[in-house]
Amino acid sequence: MVKIAVMVSGGGTNLQALIDAETRGEIRNGEISAVISSSPDAYALERAKCAFIPSYVLRRRDFGSAEAYGEALAEMLEQLGIGLVVLAGFMTVLSPAFCRRFEGRIINIHPSLIPSFCGPGFYGLHVHEAALAKGVKVTGATVHFVSEVVDGGAIILQKAVAVQPGDTPETLQRRVMEEAEWQLLPRAVSLFCEGRLQTQGNLVNILDVG
Ligand code: GRF
Secondary structure, X not given: OEEEEEEEOOOOHHHHHHHHHHHOOXXXXXXXXXXXXXXXXXXHHHHHHHOOOOEEEOOHHHOOOHHXXXXXXXXXXXXXXXXXXXXXXXXXXXXXXXXXXXXXXXEEEEOOOOOOOOOOOOOOHHHHHHHHHHOOOEEEEEEEEOOOOOOOOOEEEEEEEEOOOOOOHXXXXXXXXXXXXXXXXXXHHHHXXXXXXXXXXXXXXXXXXX
């Protein structure tokens, strides 16, 4: 069993999608062992509690630098024996040293079709505002490995979502979550835990079973 840590900062709907998938038996060979929040007020902590998952709060502002934060986080993850780190709405940028230490073992969900609308500054509603301002007719979500380059790691799964006339950033955000994020993230986590993700440079192959 791969022990999974889910890193959160806010509402935690992607965490909930993972919890629900695990309950349905859809996370094969993996178990959510810890939820780590960068904020004590994140509603995601409530979701962890309801699912009896141990949770921890590690606030960025309690550390002098991104490096110190990354070291504390790495120690915690190693003590817990975590094999996969899932960033699910985690709003703190991780240090390059942390990304290297856990290379190939951190995945992130981003609410656009990378390489569109990604990189520094593209988080939360800003992503959907930018998509609407550009007038794209299709957007979506991407699950990718985390590297030192923000939103630049190897792409694991993507799903397209149609933009509808009259969409606001809020309605688009909700549709991208419902139609893409909540499906893609549990699927990618299961593929990882099953050992079915094979990375060659910046390319990820999904291996068939059997
Ligand atoms: C999601 O849109 C995710 O793609 C982005 O942050 C948001 C988190 O939402 N990285 P939630 O906390 O999972 O509800």
